[in-house]
Amino acid sequence: MVNKTVSKFIPGYWAITERVMLMKIKGHPFNINIIEVYAPSHDFTEEEVDEFYNELTATQNNAVLTNTWFEKPPGLLWTWKSPEDLCRNQIDYITIKKRFRNAVLDTRTYPEIDCYSDHVPVVITLRVKLNKLRKRNTEKKATKTPSNRPSTKRIEASSRYELLNREEPLEEEELDRDWRARKEPAKDLVTK
CATH class of the missing domain: 3.60.10.10 (Endonuclease/exonuclease/phosphatase)
Incomplete structure (x- = not known):
């Protein structure tokens, strides 16, 4: 005990x-x-x-x-x-x-x-x-190397293909919302 x-x-x-x-x-x-x-x-x-x-x-x-x-x-x-x-x-x-x-x-x-x-x-x-037990970090930390960071070209290409594969056309308001949602993560990748 x-x-x-x-x-x-x-x-x-x-x-x-x-x-x-x-x-x-x-x-x-x-x-x-x-x-x-x-x-x-x-x-x-x-x-x-x-x-x-x-x-x-x-x-x-x-x-x-x-x-x-x-x-x-x-x-x-x-x-x-x-x-x-x-x-x-x-x-x-x-x-x-x-x-x-x-x-x-x-x-x-x-x-x-x-x-x-x-x-x-x-x-x-x-x-x-x-000694206190330390919790092991199970998530691998991303390193700032080009091999594991998606390039902006791949982001743009995947965004275009997603839009082409949609069955219904997007309204202009939806297009703006979709663009803003994709623009911020892409900016962060470019500035890093």
């Missing part, structure tokens, strides 16, 4: 696998990639669990766990509770590259938020500068 302010800086998110998601946030001087991972539970086979952990490369990417940096009371450390609430454990973590560990202001759980799950949200607070 992302608050409205941060959502303005997200160019996209992608499901890498059915258990791994990547979200990109435009930041300064670097973009921030958040990878959410949902590890398989005891319902999965040992081969599936091994395959999942082989895909993860947190230690190879020089990452550190942020949940363990801040001293918290035991009631704010747990991230999972067993059925019937027999025990509580810290099994959900947030990792960050060592290079950016000074940007972490806090990492904590919110057990008071009911997510209809046996897990509780783990939230990280970072000190970052975000």
Whole structure:
């Protein structure tokens, strides 16, 4: 879940696998990639669990766990509770590259938020500068080259042919109105 302010800086998110998601946030001087991972539970086979952990490369990417940096009371450390609430454990973590560990202001759980799950949200607070997303201009800008600027000769020729192809003759007033409508764009092209 992302608050409205941060959502303005997200160019996209992608499901890498059915258990791994990547979200990109435009930041300064670097973009921030958040990878959410949902590890398989005891319902999965040992081969599936091994395959999942082989895909993860947190230690190879020089990452550190942020949940363990801040001293918290035991009631704010747990991230999972067993059925019937027999025990509580810290099994959900947030990792960050060592290079950016000074940007972490806090990492904590919110057990008071009911997510209809046996897990509780783990939230990280970072000190970052975000870059606004720029809308891409889909229209191509016209350059002032003779190749893409219609010549006045072509305008005059097309105007004449349009008048010749009309089924009914134009009244003098209509001719004047038609000429004025064509004259102004032609003037603009010539003066550019």
